[in-house]
Amino acid sequence: MTAPKLAPDAAVRKAESRRGVFTAMPAAIYLLIFFCTPLLIIVAYSFGTRTATGSTRLSGWNFDSYERIIDDLVLGIVWRSFWLAGLTTILCLVVGYPFAYYLATRPARIRNILLVLVMIPFWTNGLIRIFAIRFLLGSDGPVSQASSSLGFGEFRILFTPTAVIIGMLYSYLTFMVLPLYVAIERLDWRLVEAARDLYANGGKAFRKVTWPLTRSGVIAGSILVFIPSFGSYVVPEILGGAKTLLLGSYIARQFGQARNWPFGAALSVVLIVAMLIAVVVNQRSAASELTGSSS
């Protein structure tokens, strides 16, 4: 049998495709080995068995590690992480939406300067920024000193869930602000004006027009804040006390002192699944925006 003669465009497309594969190949192979394979291994570990010495046996597959998650103590940790992350997300939204709105409605020149001021803390060293918060909030730190010299007594907030939330807000607020900024900036202001004519009441115009039109930004921002908050490790380690044990630290502990890798792996899988759900939700909302949901 002879190969069918390719139409010129099919031959060209095939050559193009080969070129694309060739260009993507090095990075694709790297990610396959050092990202996808680790991802699969962690899933495999979550079904593995912990031996008496604390090593992991990849045989006799079982669900023990997942069953352990339903344990009250563990569920408590997952639940605490979940609501702390949820609360962080809501706070970020409450503070971030008006902030993004303010940025997006400045004149172009000022807006660009303000944006740079937002971006600097976003990309600078996260560990150091959390350290700064710790320094500031410490029981003998500047804030506390100021408050006691003013007669309000010592300021005891470090190593509490409040401190963790402040730290997460500090770390992830920009993740909320940037997508919101993008959504608000590309708003069709004529619609908003029309709504203000129509509803006379600014609050109603906001609820009926501005908010729905920026919803994709709200969803993207919420996901970008929730996911890292849910799996946060550095923030609770530095700002949270022994009582504020969160999922991130708990996972880390399974790979450290506790030496229970299968269990740590199962907890990681929970995080990964949460992340994948979030990604899908975000894509859905972006897609529905494209197909026109400005009703």
Next chain:
Amino acid sequence: MSIGMQTSKGVGRLLKINAWLVFAFFYIPMIVLVVFSFNASQRVNIWGGLSARWYPEMLRNDEILSALENSLVVAAISTLASTILGTALAIALDRYRFRGRGTLEGVAYLPIIIPDVTMAVMLLAFFAQAFRFLGNIGPQLQLGLYTVVISHIAFNISIVAVVVRARLGQLDPALEQAAQDLYASRWKAFRLITLPLILPGILAGALLALALSLDDVVISAFVTGPGGTTLPVYVFSAIRRGVTPELNAISTLMLAASTVLVLSSLFLQRAPKQERTTTKEDS
């Protein structure tokens, strides 16, 4: 430029107050840290006058110096490798259609959003498994600085790819076609037209990769081995031992370094002025 609708005075004032509170929240902790790094007092919290004594002090600490050296080595190698790999990936995703492109695109961005802890334990488990496997057939390996380098490349490829792709997206695809129409081979069209035009994007991506590599603590802490402590890992464990004036000084330097890198990156990512040919006639 439209400034949007006129918000009522009261709402406008609230928006403004909120904005300045947010900026204060962003910057005051960092400023306080910087100020206190110049505190002469041995006790971190008591202001003992202005002094830069902790900076030279810090440089006499061998642990810090070796951690700094490790960090620089990791950052340099991982930035170079991820810039090359990430740029090629961005070009492939932006310019070509091929089977598996959609999957690759999805996978390529996961390292950015996956929580640090998850990425860290994934890589730890991977190295453990790989060492066990390799140990059976020959070399006995253990975690070290090189595993940190490998891990940093894995997440930095994605960062570089995102930044470079944004730049490619701003480029008129007709430019490369025009070059080919003017008798340039494919390679020459890329080298003479596309490459110089996306170079700022590549540099911006590289600077961000550098900044992220110098900042990473969670992943490095998990996959590093004996002698492979990086500066953030050192700082992290030092913070857990308690705040020292030395720590304030290192932190200030790290803050300064990442700020410089980020500002340069932002500068390079600026939307190129009038890249798209304008069509207004002189009046």
Next chain:
Amino acid sequence: MTESSNMTERGEPSVEILGVTKRFDEVVAVDNVDLAIEDGEFFAMLGPSGCGKTTTLRMIAGLEFPTEGRLKIFGDEVGNLPPNQRPVNTVFQSYALFPHMNVQDNVSFGLRMNGVDKKEAARSADELIELVQLGGLGNRKPSQLSGGQQQRVALARALVNKPKVLLLDEPLGALDLKLRQEMQTELKTLQQEFGVSFVFVTHDQEEALTMSDRIAVMNEGRLLQVGSAEELYERPANRFVADFIGETNLLDATVADGDMIILANGTRLKAPNPHATGTKVAMSLRPESIEIGRPESIPSDYQATSLRGVIATSSYLGHSILYGVKVDSTNLNVRSGAVAAHQRFVPGDEVAVWWDRTSDWVVPDDEPVAVTSEAS
């Protein structure tokens, strides 16, 4: 048929498109197109957006490749040659000037790629820059030029290579009206100066009609008609062309015996046509070729080419008056010379319209078939 002004007689076509089809996945962008463009011809491809005209142009340039069919440039098969191996150059819609190079480097780019040495290339580039009236701007960056100037650089950059065919993709689309008219004349002059065929794509029929020797009208990937401006206007091959080129009234009808057609309302009209009895057709009547008057004033010769109706609208346009005449349920636009106010019809007036037997044109209503007129 039409004789174009600067047509060469030996007539080897510069571009030959033979049964070319282009599919993007399942979408047929170009559907079995046959087309020959003569050497030295100013040729336009006209149609609404998405009609396949740009894809056809890009296939000639080598920026797209046909799914089926063959493509020849001066007899040489080029169907699957990459763009850098074809003796054609393109002026892109966005101009695609290299933003990091100055005007001179932009213009000399093609020569340099062809191995012309630096000095020689710069000299030729300067010549062309002078020719497109940009002398002295060689050191500017494209971003420092106005839209019209950028357009000229794009032209110079393509023409400096002495292409055998110059392709232009909506070259004037981004310019304002005044500049566009200026550039139309200039393009025409340049084309005559270089004596090569210019193939240009546009959605603007006026642009196509004023500039081109011949025009190809496309719709939905198909080539509907090729001809001179006059042919397309006077003798459209089908309903789409009649409707697309200029303004017209289209009356649905069926062909009857004896050179007659029957309108939807039963009126029989004299309209000699080559179509078989019973064929569904449309009669095209240009608004300016219709006479209007009182019902009793129809000249006797015109009884078989007349209709009665009622004035629905009347608009005064200065040099003419545009009436909307309601004939049963269809509306006819009629353009009449301006007359004194008291002589004008007003809405509600009963009128008759009639036309000369040579000014109507009957087109088939069914699937359009390409009608090509030979250029020489």
